[in-house]
Amino acid sequence: MITLTLLHPVQLTPVQHWTFDESTIVRVGRSTDNQVVLYSAVVSRYHAELRRVNSSWELVSLGANGTYFEGKRISQLPVRDGMIFRLARSGPNLQIHLDRSDTLNMKRTLESVRVPALNLPFNDAEEDKKTQPLLKMQTIVTDSKTTMDTSAGRPSEEWIRKQDDSVIGNYYSIELLSQGKVGMTYLGQRSGETVLLKTLNPTWINHPQALSLFERQAKMLKQLNHPGLPRWRDFFRIDGQPFLVTEMIEGKTLDQHILDHGKVDLKQAIAWMIEVCEILDYLHTQSPPVLHQDIRPQNLIHRAHSTSSYELALVDFGSVRGLDLDETAAAYLAPEQKNGQATYLSDLYAIGTTLAFLISAQQPRLFYRQWRQDYRFSPDLIPGLLPELIEVLYQLTEPNPSDRYQSAREVATALRSLI
Template identity: 35%
Template structure:
């Protein structure tokens, strides 16, 4: 049987071979691709389905999460799209963990957004409890020792799951490894957000008291894990394990076999009413659970690479606009974080700011005396840094909307390099500017004051590319000497050198999770490296000439490259599979960038034009 997606249909069940609902007439294949088998869960944010991907010969099962914008408290399509992109970003990063379902892709149909995830075909702990009966102390300890590191991984990325319960913990065959599923209720946290009342989400029997009041903390997940454990060890529903009169848990009264005082103490601390009385992290619980183990750094997790991509249902990437105005080749482009404008730098000595709403040129900035090779926006979008072959770096204040020339001013010019400026990058916190030059050095500047903090030496030729890790701690540089170097931003220490390209390195991109480096080279390849070692994870081949520029989306879902072969290529960052090749420029593609939302690509070329490509 298959389901009709129409929420108004009162008889949604249909035979497998039907193309249209026999009750309401709606088309049954979602996006002409996915056949919906059943509803797995349903809530205020939308529905989750078990589905089959009919476009694949193997017809694999997957889960599809449907977001209903109106049910998310907003009817603003732009706001709904922002929320959706947050969800994609969060899941793409979390799904790198081998015990969290893989995010496979995403798409939109009629203002409704859909996420496609790996289907975990296993037995939930709730099912195991029903079949095998109450868990033993040994089983509970094994559960905690395996699940707590997963939960710590989630919390370390600023995410609260908010729905830990036996239904959402699955044993995956054949090795019975636990997998934590259903991040539909998860919330990204900050210090301010954690303390604010919000939406009450989660399975009530397992939900922490503060979460029932609309607040959630990392300790709220630990509470839910504790409740799950006492349910599993007693086989009694949590509502029956709490004495409302005395306001205390009485789970030990229902044990069929005694447990050690040590485990009872741990579970009771997990179940404390107030968050401050509980353990504050998964690592803290693990330490209490294994006191005899010598403390050591947590074992490194063998992360999966995110492979989710915008799924092409009918349209694909299309050139929707071409900007003309530069008098010479384009050398760099950058999207403003506000997603409203784009900056381009040219050999004609100008920077141009373009509107992305279809109205064209907003500003043209002059001040450099030679070719401008690089531009970078600060995190607030008001500050722009540019580097030129005149040996200077200029810091521009563009004003709030980056469109009023009367508000634009050069706040400072930095002149410590003794060669062409090839690349600049601004740290995520907006405090540091890092520059690379033909003079073989990297310089770290205080962006606010212009003070030169450090000069880094190590490359034997021009520094062509710079990227800063998402956490702002690591600098990665690529050089004409064919090497990549990894530096500590705070100390300037050279951590290690990566070698593997057979020609100069032109461009560097770092995955949003901070785990992977992508390097584009004049040897026509893009190499993929583990950030943390010099291990080569793969090489992407397809361009027939030098790879001039690479960029990865904030969601970690697509990698884009531009080449002297005049094409732009779109790749799966994880699998390395080539998704699409975009043609349209009449000369080398020297620069590529991806919009903050991941739905637009910009390309700059030696043909003096900039093209905007959108996924439609």
């Protein structure tokens, strides 16, 4: 006998389990003909299989987004009792139990159902409120008589919503994607679209400046319309907690691109930065000018699909995150911005440090040196750069804003001259 247990995305407590007594193959994926059906944007139609081989089991990855064990992507792995694997980097966690005694140690036991039910709640409601206030957990009872709309071979959205255990407002299938010191981002779904829901961490909800900056950012984003920016979808509050909803852009951040492939060819890196200049030109010519305030590789996504004329998308405006910057992020920023006096020229500075990272695959903080009474970014420390490129990078990262290029268009012209 083998039992699969779906774990809560944050607390890793049991949510639902499926038990198979005599099966030799157990398939997991988004398609309704799998034995274990999970509706998630990152889960493939057929994502993984558990195969019985003689007296043991093995886990086989099938999905395009990969299957992970202990943070490492696997293709095939022997199964051991109690192991936890993950579908995609940010997808559902599943735990494997190989005999009945293990399942008796759970807080509660849910009988496996033969309909493709999803995420049946399996939590202590009071404890959940304390540790995860953003998720509204719904208690649902289902049995073999459960019915659903199977037109087009899949459940209706209404049916899925009723089966879902994690809902924020009108959005369901909520999964925590990332959590920083100030904010957190969730994946969610509505009307067949996967979206991002961004909010403040619970400890910052009552911080007047953070709340004001977050709401101002949401209002500003609603007015923007550019193919290099994610599209605004919604803004709402739940018990005073603000949520900003935007489209989800599939792809890798340039930071991840460097980790996977190493430094970028100069011509490609410049072409990408020219795209960023065009996006910034749009933002800076708004009335009043819109500042991004967090230009860096982690906030530039190389699109997986050609849904725009731009290869890159600029995400995550930094007005709120600027309240609590770490050392790595701060190395991309202009001196005046670190002192709380950002202008549109601060965004131009960050193009220089970002370009340096792309062509060197090294963090900008390695290229600062003593300058007068302070430190300044020094591109001549980067090995192998042409003098013309060093000159452009120096002007982009001048400590005095008035000594920099004075517009994104001017920066784009200087970059084009290099290729």
